[in-house]
Amino acid sequence: MTQTKDGTNTVTLTDNRTGKQVTMPILDGKVGPSVIDIRKLYAETGCFTYDPGFTSTGSCESQITYIDGDEGVLLHRGYSIDELAAQSTFPEVCFLLLNGHLPTAAESTEFDSILRRHSMVHEQLTKFYTGFRRDAHPMAIMCGVVGALSAFYHDSTDINDPVERKIAAHRLIAKMPTIAAMAYKYSVGQPFMYPRNDLSYAENFLYMTFGTPCEPYKVNPVLAKAMDKIFILHADHEQNASTSTVRLAGSSGANPFACIAAGIASLWGPAHGGANEAVLKMLEEIGSVDRIPECVRRAKDKNDNFRLMGFGHRVYKNYDPRAQVMRQACHEVLGELGIKDEPLLDIAMELERIALTDEYFIEKKLYPNVDFYSGIILKAMGFPTSMFTVLFALARTVGWISQWKEMIEDPVQKIGRPRQLYTGETKRTFVPLAERG
Numbered sequence: 001m002t003q004t005k006d007g008t009n010t011v012t013l014t015d016n017r018t019g020k021q022v023t024m025p026i027l028d029g030k031v032g033p034s035v036i037d038i039r040k041l042y043a044e045t046g047c048f049t050y051d052p053g054f055t056s057t058g059s060c061e062s063q064i065t066y067i068d069g070d071e072g073v074l075l076h077r078g079y080s081i082d083e084l085a086a087q088s089t090f091p092e093v094c095f096l097l098l099n100g101h102l103p104t105a106a107e108s109t110e111f112d113s114i115l116r117r118h119s120m121v122h123e124q125l126t127k128f129y130t131g132f133r134r135d136a137h138p139m140a141i142m143c144g145v146v147g148a149l150s151a152f153y154h155d156s157t158d159i160n161d162p163v164e165r166k167i168a169a170h171r172l173i174a175k176m177p178t179i180a181a182m183a184y185k186y187s188v189g190q191p192f193m194y195p196r197n198d199l200s201y202a203e204n205f206l207y208m209t210f211g212t213p214c215e216p217y218k219v220n221p222v223l224a225k226a227m228d229k230i231f232i233l234h235a236d237h238e239q240n241a242s243t244s245t246v247r248l249a250g251s252s253g254a255n256p257f258a259c260i261a262a263g264i265a266s267l268w269g270p271a272h273g274g275a276n277e278a279v280l281k282m283l284e285e286i287g288s289v290d291r292i293p294e295c296v297r298r299a300k301d302k303n304d305n306f307r308l309m310g311f312g313h314r315v316y317k318n319y320d321p322r323a324q325v326m327r328q329a330c331h332e333v334l335g336e337l338g339i340k341d342e343p344l345l346d347i348a349m350e351l352e353r354i355a356l357t358d359e360y361f362i363e364k365k366l367y368p369n370v371d372f373y374s375g376i377i378l379k380a381m382g383f384p385t386s387m388f389t390v391l392f393a394l395a396r397t398v399g400w401i402s403q404w405k406e407m408i409e410d411p412v413q414k415i416g417r418p419r420q421l422y423t424g425e426t427k428r429t430f431v432p433l434a435e436r437g
Contacts, residue, residue: 011036015045031066048419060247061410064097064402065238072318076236077101085325090231090395091115091201094173097236097402112201118174119195119204121182122152129186138183138390139268145179146172147261157255159408168256169401176394177201181208184387202228205394210382222336223381226329230374233322234392236399237315242266242273246400247407248416256404263400264393273389276375279310280385283344283351292350300360310372311355312365319367326373327352333377348376 009026022044025037035058042048051057066075074081077096084093088102095103095111103111128148132141149171150157156168182192185208193208203219206227211217237243245266249259267273286295298306313320339345352368355361378388407413 009034013045015047020045032068042419048421050421054244054418059239059244059416060407060413062239062403062406063100064406065236065399067238067315069313069315070317072316072321074237074321081233081321082325085229085232085322088232089200090228090235093232093235094398097398098169098405114170115174115201116195116197118171119178119197121175121178125149125152126182126192129182132186134187134189136187138180138187138386139264139393141183141186142179142264142390142393143261143268145183146176146264147258149175150255150257153257157257159250159253159255165256165405165408169405172256172260172401173398176397177205178208180387180390180394181205183390184209184383187384187386200224200228202231220336222332226333226377227381229325229329230377230391231395233326233370233374234395236396236402239403240272241269242396243400243403246404250404250407251413251416253415256401259404260397260400263396267393267396268389273392275309275369275371276378276392277385277388279348279372279375280344280379280388282307282309283347286347288343289346289350292347292354296351296354296358308351308366310369310375311361311367313369316369317365319365320369322370323368323373326370326377327368330373330377333380337380339380342380344379345376348372 009028010023011026013022013024014020015022022041024041026034027037028034038049049057064077066078067073076084076093077100079096079102084096088096091112092103092108094115095107125145125148128145129141132144153168153171156164156171158164178195185192191213193211193213195204195208199207199219203224206219206224207217239247242263246259246263249262250256254262270278286292295306295308298304299308334345352372355366355368361367375385375388378391379385383391
């Protein structure tokens with residue numbers, strides 16, 4: 001690394017084929033790793049970079065979320081996730097991600113009012129649900145219904161109009177709980193419940209999900225608080241697969257509803273949004289507390305394919321900062337519900353104890369992560385595992401739309417066009433069908 005006269009740091013690459021040297025500037029963020037600006041690499045060398053999964057490639061400049069995986073840090077607009085989860089609310093965090101600052105009292109009141117006004121969906125949209133099979137996966141329904149929003153709300157699809165962008169953002173954040181709750185109601189054959197303006201964001205979701213017209217439904221404040229924390233902890237997580245999908249779709253000029261539907265499709269993948277569902281399946285596979293020692297032994301054996309789901313994290317090489325908050329919420333929910341003799345939860349609590357005390361887990365930094373605890377909480381609340389990823393999508397919508405908005409407003413953004421290393425056949429001569437042996 002060298003430094004130019006104007007103080008800019010650079011790195012020099014040498015092409016061993018030609019001996020040509022190319023100097024690339026190094027760009028520094030406020031925190032985190034610096035990046036090598038390779039935008040002119042192909043023009044000057046005739047080469048692309050090769051980075052499967054883009055794990056070493058910065059695809060954009062962003063001011064929304066910062067992660068330091070080694071130190072276990074997650075910041076939204078500079079605020080630590082544990083502080084936001086302890087002192088803020090999900091609508092406040094939504095406002096923060098969208099606007100860059102925490103709302104004043106007046107802004108908070110106005111924003112809450114906006115979300116309430118937009119929480120209902122067009123009545124014709126409810127007919128979409130009957131087009132799905134009763135046993136359709138809720139995420140399949142979410143992809144279809146959210147994508148269909150653009151067919152109903154034409155007045156907020158002009159991506160070049162800042163007012164329409166704001167309206168689209170508000171609509172998506174406000175309507176997602178309604179759409180998600182309706183997906184659940186459809187799967188269990190119960191009538192849809194309409195949102196109530198006297199309830200908070202989390203309370204409304206629980207009411208629409210578990211309430212029925214037969215009798216009044218009182219939302220448990222402990223469960224509502226836990227639900228709000230789950231939403232906050234999943235609101236955004238930098239340039240992950242689904243967020244990158246939203247940005248890539250948006251780079252073509254697609255409307256925001258289509259972009260969020262694309263994000264939902266990406267999140268549906270078991271390697272991304274299905275982690276907490278995988279935790280429950282693992283607990284079911286273990287079956288009983290008596291089998292835990294055997295399963296822990298198998299997990300430690302590198303030659304055994306068995307894996308304990310919900311421990312460690314691809315990004316966090318330290319304790320997942322969201323997990324500590326979720327752990328507290330988990331124990332509060334279990335205590336409030338007074339759940340006893342629930343085999344899966346007994347297994348989960350014993351696994352947690354082992355992971356926090358066993359030298360192998362501590363040395364490998366295989367701490368319980370946010371998916372481990374969220375899966376347990378949602379199971380205790382009564383959500384089927386098929387709804388777990390739906391709740392993730394509900395919460396992540398604000399992150400997706402904030403990242404989309406930032407991308408649209410970035411003057412240097414271009415349509416996404418990754419390159420490739422071609423290893424297929426070179427030019428071949430076409431042989432007519434009758435002559436092929």
